[in-house]
Amino acid sequence: MRRSLIPVLTVVGAIFVIWYAAAVLLNAPWAYDVAARADRVLTLPELVADTWAQEKPKLPAPHQVAVELWDTVVDKNVTSKRSLVYHAWVTLSATLLGFAMGTVLGFALALGIVYNRVMDMSVMPWVIASQTIPILAIAPMIIVVLNAVGLSGLLPKAMISMYLSFFPIVVGMVKGLRSPDRMQLDQMRTWNASGAQEFRKLRLPSSMPYLFTSMKIAMAASLVGAIVGELPTGAVAGLGARLLAGSYYGQTIQIWSALIMAAALAAAAVALIGLLQRVVLKRMGMA
Amino acid sequence: MMWLVLGITGWGAGWALNVWLARQHKSTATSLAVPVIFGLTLIVIWECLVRGLGISPVLLPPPTAIGARFAASTGLLWEDFVQTVIKGALSGYVLGCLAAFGVALLADRFVFLRRGLLPVGNFVAALPIIGLAPIMVMWFGFDWQSKAAIVVVMVFFPMLVNTVEGLLAAETMQRDLMRTYAAGYWTTLFKLRLPAAMPFIFNGLKIASTLALIGAIVAEFFGSPIRGMGFRISTSVGQLALDLVWAEILVAAIAGSAFYGAVALIERAVTFWHPSQRGRA
Numbered sequence: 001m002r003r004s005l006i007p008v009l010t011v012v013g014a015i016f017v018i019w020y021a022a023a024v025l026l027n028a029p030w031a032y033d034v035a036a037r038a039d040r041v042l043t044l045p046e047l048v049a050d051t052w053a054q055e056k057p058k059l060p061a062p063h064q065v066a067v068e069l070w071d072t073v074v075d076k077n078v079t080s081k082r083s084l085v086y087h088a089w090v091t092l093s094a095t096l097l098g099f100a101m102g103t104v105l106g107f108a109l110a111l112g113i114v115y116n117r118v119m120d121m122s123v124m125p126w127v128i129a130s131q132t133i134p135i136l137a138i139a140p141m142i143i144v145v146l147n148a149v150g151l152s153g154l155l156p157k158a159m160i161s162m163y164l165s166f167f168p169i170v171v172g173m174v175k176g177l178r179s180p181d182r183m184q185l186d187q188m189r190t191w192n193a194s195g196a197q198e199f200r201k202l203r204l205p206s207s208m209p210y211l212f213t214s215m216k217i218a219m220a221a222s223l224v225g226a227i228v229g230e231l232p233t234g235a236v237a238g239l240g241a242r243l244l245a246g247s248y249y250g251q252t253i254q255i256w257s258a259l260i261m262a263a264a265l266a267a268a269a270v271a272l273i274g275l276l277q278r279v280v281l282k283r284m285g286m287a
Numbered sequence: 288m289m290w291l292v293l294g295i296t297g298w299g300a301g302w303a304l305n306v307w308l309a310r311q312h313k314s315t316a317t318s319l320a321v322p323v324i325f326g327l328t329l330i331v332i333w334e335c336l337v338r339g340l341g342i343s344p345v346l347l348p349p350p351t352a353i354g355a356r357f358a359a360s361t362g363l364l365w366e367d368f369v370q371t372v373i374k375g376a377l378s379g380y381v382l383g384c385l386a387a388f389g390v391a392l393l394a395d396r397f398v399f400l401r402r403g404l405l406p407v408g409n410f411v412a413a414l415p416i417i418g419l420a421p422i423m424v425m426w427f428g429f430d431w432q433s434k435a436a437i438v439v440v441m442v443f444f445p446m447l448v449n450t451v452e453g454l455l456a457a458e459t460m461q462r463d464l465m466r467t468y469a470a471g472y473w474t475t476l477f478k479l480r481l482p483a484a485m486p487f488i489f490n491g492l493k494i495a496s497t498l499a500l501i502g503a504i505v506a507e508f509f510g511s512p513i514r515g516m517g518f519r520i521s522t523s524v525g526q527l528a529l530d531l532v533w534a535e536i537l538v539a540a541i542a543g544s545a546f547y548g549a550v551a552l553i554e555r556a557v558t559f560w561h562p563s564q565r566g567r568a
Contacts (some may be wrong), residue, residue: 007403015407026426058426118302118309121318122325133540136417136501140508140524141532145346220413227415231508239418247421247509255421263414270413 019062026058027051060253068257081237088261090238094154094226095269098161099219105162106169106218113170114177114203124174131167135160136228143229157229157238164225165218172214176207205284212277219269227262239265294335301328348530356530357537363519364538371516372542374431375503379438384495387443388488391450392476405451412444420506429510434503441502442495449494453487454480486561489554496546500539 024047031050035042042050052061060068069084076083109127112119139160146156180202188198230240239258246255301324308317308324330350336342337349344352357364394401420437427433457480465475507517516535523531 004402004406007399007401008406009403010399011403011407118305118321121309121321122305125322126326129540129544131497133536133543136505138520138532138536140521141529144524145529148346216413220415224415224417227418228505231505243418243421244509247424250425252422252425255418259415259418262418266414267410 016062019059020052023057023059023061024048024051027054030054030058056250057252060256064253065256065260068253069260072257073261084242084257084261087238087242087258088265091223091226091230091240091262092265092269094157094229094238095161095219095223095265097154098158098225099165099222101158102162102165102218102222103169103215106166106214107173109166109170110173110177113174127167127170130163135163136225139225139228140231157226160229161222161225164221168214168217168221169211172210172217173207176210177203179210180206208280208284209277209286212273212280215273216270219273220266223262223266223269288339290335290339294332294339297331297335298328301325301331345527345529348533352530353533353537357534360531360534364534366514367516367519367535368538368542370431370512370514371434371503371507372500372546375434375506375515376438376499378431379435379503380442380495380499382435383439383442383499384446384492386439387446387491388450391447391454394447394451395454396472401451405448408444408448408451412448416441416444417502417505420502421509424506424509429512431515434506434511434515437506438499438502441498445494445498446488446491449487449491450484453484453491456480456487457483485554485558489550489558492550493547493554496550497543500543500546504539 028047028051031042031047031054034050051057052064054060057064072082072084076085079086109123113124114120142160143156146152146159184202184206185198188202193201227238227240227243230238231244239262242258243255246252246258305321305324308321311317334349334351337344337347348356390404394404417437419440423433423437423440427436461479461483462475465479470478504517504520507515508521511518516539520532520535523529523535
């Protein structure tokens with residue numbers, strides 16, 4: 001961990017340097033344009049200063065995004081529609097609901113697949129095939145159709161998140177519930193354990209590491225689902241709506257701050273599951 | 288009412304047939320037939336429910352209507368397919384995977400770079416990269432170039448992480464053996480480490496193949512010329528022409544499955560020696 005600290009910091013630092021340089025390169029044409037119209041010739045320091053402080057830059061400099069984030073996260077009232085925290089909460093609530101539904105559905109399907117031979121043979125190939133369909137592409141239709149039957153707000157977005165997040169759970173849990181080897185299963189049988197006991201005392205505990213790994217993937221997928229699910233709702237609220245509104249009005253700084261917020265949400269949610277994993281596995285004596 | 292009865296009968300018949308098939312001796316035929324019957328049963332139930340309950344085609348068109356629409360507008364669908372899949376997704380996929388492969392080789396050569404890039408790559412792979420789509424549209428214009436660009440970014444990190452991991456897969460013993468043969472870096476790379484990395488590389492390629500299609504379609508929601516699957520889906524939803532939307536979904540599903548299947552087939556040919564591929568013949 002400590003060994004990789006310096007390399008990671010170097011790479012992150014390099015990303016920032018490239019970002020600033022790219023901001024100069026990408027925003028320079030506009031800066032020259034403005035200067036030419038004002039009959040001025042830009043010196044290099046002037047050019048750099050201008051490209052890092054434009055109103056609607058092609059690529060905003062990191063500090064511009066940071067200022068915008070500070071503005072919309074700390075300075076605005078949390079309940080205000082201009083607060084990024086409000087939009088992040090809209091997205092996060094859909095993500096969490098979808099994630100919970102996806103985890104329950106995935107768990108149920110995995111149980112069926114492990115304990116029922118017909119389901120194993122018939123459902124499993126379709127579970128895999130279901131993910132080659134780009135569900136995100138039909139997100140707008142799902143939203144519109146569910147709106148038409150009277151479902152609106154949180155649930156349609158959560159359904160898309162659910163569809164994306166059940167898959168990793170199914171695959172992980174099927175693997176996990178089947179992970180006890182023949183010897184352990186035989187041992188349970190010599191103790192005259194019933195099916196329920198075998199499940200509760202052997203299969204379920206040994207599937208836990210798989211469950212947490214899948215939950216991390218599912219959480220990341222769920223967030224993507226919620227963001228894309230917000231695109232067709234007419235840009236009302238949520239991080240996806242901020243992205244769409246930003247792209248309509250060329251507010252690049254707003255897009256980037258929404259992106260950073262989404263990244264922070266994803267990182268925090270995944271880190272939380274990681275923490276839960278460490279605590280649970282430690283209590284179970286597995287880590 | 289008759290449709291509903293028919294649907295329930297179809298469901299029962301499909302389920303009974305599958306139960307019977309699952310009891311038979313397991314063979315290639317049964318393991319193919321069971322999922323196919325399951326899928327057909329779903330379609331029958333869908334058709335019967337839509338007709339029996341009188342669901343408006345604006346909400347959910349029956350499969351037969353989708354099929355008819357698909358057959359009637361193959362020209363339009365083909366144009367969208369070329370724009371989105373061939374031009375957008377495929378070119379981005381190739382570029383992104385090649386770039387990630389190159390960077391992975393570099394990261395493997397320099398330990399410092401690997402220690403720095405791998406945690407960052409793992410982190411970025413969990414982020415909602417699809418959100419970059421509006422920015423790419425702004426930078427590269429409305430046509431397929433912006434779609435290819437977002438696909439490049441989306442496939443880059445999963446591919447990078449998998450390739451770097453794969454290049455570490457060769458065991459110390461095997462590397463030592465190569466050293467005793469006086470094999471140089473490049474010989475070791477081509478004869479031992481790249482072949483050993485293949486299962487990981489193909490894992491990355493498979494993940495990237497589904498991401499590529501999603502990226503190309505979603506990027507079209509943020510602006511596109513008047514063709515492309517994402518464009519057609521979003522405008523047809525607006526016109527309530529849901530049968531056309533479902534026809535596009537069918538195209539996307541076929542393209543996605545074919546793409547994934549092609550990668551899996553190549554994988555089977557290249558990594559025939561790996562335990563997960565053995566015994567499949």
